[in-house]
Amino acid sequence: MAVAELCLFPLGTESPSVGKYLEPVIEVIRASGLKYRVCPMGTVVEGSVDEILGLVRACHEAILKAGARRVVISLRIDDRTDKPLTIEGKVRV
Amino acid sequence: MAVAELCLFPLGTESPSVGKYLEPVIEVIRASGLKYRVCPMGTVVEGSVDEILGLVRACHEAILKAGARRVVISLRIDDRTDKPLTIEGKVRV
Amino acid sequence: MAVAELCLFPLGTESPSVGKYLEPVIEVIRASGLKYRVCPMGTVVEGSVDEILGLVRACHEAILKAGARRVVISLRIDDRTDKPLTIEGKVRV
Amino acid sequence: MAVAELCLFPLGTESPSVGKYLEPVIEVIRASGLKYRVCPMGTVVEGSVDEILGLVRACHEAILKAGARRVVISLRIDDRTDKPLTIEGKVRV
Structure with a gap:
């Protein structure tokens, strides 16, 4: 198992508050079962x-469907082969 | 107030487990009062x-002092002028 | 067309010089035709x-095959629907 | 010497084209002498x-002065103590 962080920033949205573009993205993540x-x-x-x-592919589709005309997607994956990574394990440094 | 995420990756460590390099960094963050x-x-x-x-400057010093010979520091700052950003506020999307 | 930046950092490599892990990754990118x-x-x-x-998937496989025991993959995609993005266009700001 | 990559994304601009916010940032970088x-x-x-x-501090000021109400700043620094890093050296992997 790998652990990854995903952020999406819609550009050109008129308002600096972008929650309405991100809610469908969170819904896609929730529905993924991960x-x-x-x-x-x-x-x-x-x-x-x-x-x-x-999941990144699905989130990209979701934010365009939510009306974003431009999006910056930032992803960082941490993967190791010698032992499993988990969300809980990584908070313990 | 801005909100930022900071990650440091020491390269060229003998083990893929890098916690001993990150503990002094977390200690610097804790001591910062932020x-x-x-x-x-x-x-x-x-x-x-x-x-x-x-704080980034202090964390950089701490990881070198902990013995890292090479470090990749990743920082992402989110700042807005129209209303304050907080850690709690950002989790609510 | 989207434009993306991809970086891979192998952790736990003994030497801070990681070129031998990145050469097969560059070869995968070259062979992709993109x-x-x-x-x-x-x-x-x-x-x-x-x-x-x-391509990210193929680069991940290549760096593990090159012997990396842990890898941090950083990806940033810029995509817009109103006009095409290109590598050349983006350098002109 | 360290090598770093800096990107700024203004959010909440009316247009997805954000060049007018980035030109003053490039000017600040040019004027820095780095x-x-x-x-x-x-x-x-x-x-x-x-x-x-x-320089990050100066770029942050420049993009706010250019009218950005919200900005995401992404910075990645690569620093090593065993030998100098240069822009030219890093392109050779």
Whole structure:
């Protein structure tokens, strides 16, 4: 299992408050069945690298469907082969 | 107040487990007096941009002092002028 | 077309010089047929979001095959629907 | 010397084209005297960690002065103590 953080920033939205573009994204993450945690600077998910990349694809579709004309997607994946990574384990440093 | 996420990755350590390099960094963040939250993919802090950049400087020193020969520091700051940002507020999307 | 920047950091490599883990990754990017540019802090590629995510998957496999026991993958995608993005266009701000 | 990549994304602009907010930022980087390279996904600079953090502070001020009401600043620093890092050296992997 890998752990990843995903953030999406819609650009050109008229208002600096972008929650209405992000709510459908959180809904897609929730519906994915992957373990996740909403953090202040992004949403953290736990899964295989394939599952995480599939989720990024779905979140990209969701934010465009929500009306974003431009989006910056930031993803950071942490994966290791010597022992499993988990959301809980990583908070313990 | 801005909110920022800070992550440090020491490279060239013998083990893929890098906690011993990160513990002094967390200690520096704790001692800074800034509001913070340890998240799975980084530590989130709340403060002015100046306070945040000062903290990055101190964390950089701490990880080198802990023995890291190379470090990648990733920082993302979210700042807005129309209303205050807080760690708690940002979790509510 | 979207434009994305991809960086991979192998952790726990004994030496702070990680070029031998990154050469196979650059080779995978070259072989993908996508337009790309090697930049100082990562490799920039141009393609659809699907093509970019497929490439991330292949780069992840390549760095593990090269012997990395842990890897941090950082990806930032910029996509817009109102006009095409290109590597050349983005350098002109 | 460290090498860093800096990107600023203004949020809540009326148009998805944000060049007019970024031009003053590039001007601040140019005026800093640091070695830099404009790349497709951000601007890469070479300097000490202190110089880089001072530049981030100046870029933050410049984008607010250009009218941005909200800004996401993404910074990644690569620093090593065993040998100097340079923009040119890092392109050679």
